[in-house]
Amino acid sequence: MDIKTIGTGLAKINPNQSQKVNTEGSNTSFANVFKSYMENVNATLNKSSELTGQVAAGKVDNVHDVMIASQQSKIALELTVTIRDKAVEAYQETMRMQF
Template sequence: MINAIDPNQLLTQLRAMQAQASPEQVRPQQDSAPSERLDFGDVMKQAVNQVNSLQQSSSALKTGFEMGDPGIELSDVMIASEKAGVAFEATVQVRNKLIEAYQEVMRMSI
């Protein structure tokens, strides 16, 4: 029996792994002042840049493996490739949800 992937659970796990992988990032505090708000555009730009860096890293590993670099294992290449693929797919899904939300707002009557 094949279990379906729950997108909300996947997103939660991705966020947890991201937090573990990059502890040097400044995380917003719960009790921060209202003037210290996050800009949505900046958050999206950062997310796209992270996906881009994962894809570039994956590409570099693939190229190194294909060129015969003895320090690069096939398992490392496959893991990096899958991470980049999952990150890209998650980004596309977020974009799709944003477009749906925008279209729904535009359909609302004033």
């Protein structure tokens, strides 16, 4: 996962300008930013899994790269779970509101 990619996607969103959420045409919509983030997380997990398999097969000389990829995937997955938990919590709080 590349933090710069996530930051770039988020930096395009201007908080002072109201934007209509458009999942089809705009790259700055929440859906597109979130989809890009999930693709990065998936790629990170796949890279870690591939490198771990290569270590088991004895094809990797530098174990440091494998450990770094493993930690990156762990952190990416933890962040994803935290985002999910916060989204569920916000949804539940919204459902508890009385109108």
